[in-house]
Amino acid sequence: xxxxxxxxxxxxxxxxxxxxxxxxxxxxxxxxxxxxxxxxxxxxxxxxxxxxxxxxxxxxxxxxxxxxxxxxxxxxxxxxxxxxxxxxxxxxxxxxxxxxxxxxxxxxxxxxxxxxxxxxxxxxxxxxxxxxxxxxxxxxxxxxxxxxxxxxxxxxxxxxxxxxxxxxxxxxxxxxxxxxxxxxxxxxxxxxxxxxxxx
Numbered sequence: 259x260x261x262x263x264x265x266x267x268x269x270x271x272x273x274x275x276x277x278x279x280x281x282x283x284x285x286x287x288x289x290x291x292x293x294x295x296x297x298x299x300x301x302x303x304x305x306x307x308x309x310x311x312x313x314x315x316x317x318x319x320x321x322x323x324x325x326x327x328x329x330x331x332x333x334x335x336x337x338x339x340x341x342x343x344x345x346x347x348x349x350x351x352x353x354x355x356x357x358x359x360x361x362x363x364x365x366x367x368x369x370x371x372x373x374x375x376x377x378x379x380x381x382x383x384x385x386x387x388x389x390x391x392x393x394x395x396x397x398x399x400x401x402x403x404x405x406x407x408x409x410x411x412x413x414x415x416x417x418x419x420x421x422x423x424x425x426x427x428x429x430x431x432x433x434x435x436x437x438x439x440x441x442x443x444x445x446x447x448x449x450x451x452x453x454x455x456x457x
């Protein structure tokens with residue numbers, strides 16, 4: 259299962275990078291559109307529509323990257339004060355709850371995608387985009403997130419059954435402030451080493 263998680267991390271990293279690039283491009287298109295609107299009273303048309311697609315798709319694909327890197331926001335005021343086994347139970351409960359919520363969204367998303375496919379829906383803007391395209395990419399990101407959540411849940415349950423709670427915390431536990439600081443230091447060191455190699 260470790261190999262599967264490594265593959266999932268690679269896919270989610272690519273999805274996050276592409277999603278980030280889409281948001282950057284959408285921001286630039288909106289800036290150009292606003293500039294044209296206020297300078298020469300012209301508009302590109304469809305900038306808001308495309309930015310909406312970019313936001314939906316990048317968010318869906320970013321969910322799994324955030325889950326794998328344990329970057330989703332959690333309020334851990336009580337979490338850090340309870341016993342190890344209680345923390346493990348809370349981590350499992352949070353993963354099951356989160357995965358169930360996204361699975362429900364994904365189920366309804368499938369209904370939206372299927373309806374758009376059956377009816378051949380197009381956007382009402384001047385672009386007349388076949389909405390099945392952005393909706394399918396959005397839906398694929400949600401499905402991938404559910405698969406990643408199920409993989410993490412399986413690995414976490416295995417860790418509980420084998421008594422390997424440190425592994426569970428490594429997979430789905432809330433990061434401590436020290437762990438986050440150590441990650442930032444490692445990332446800075448990597449960036450500095452790459453900068454030195456390029457010189």
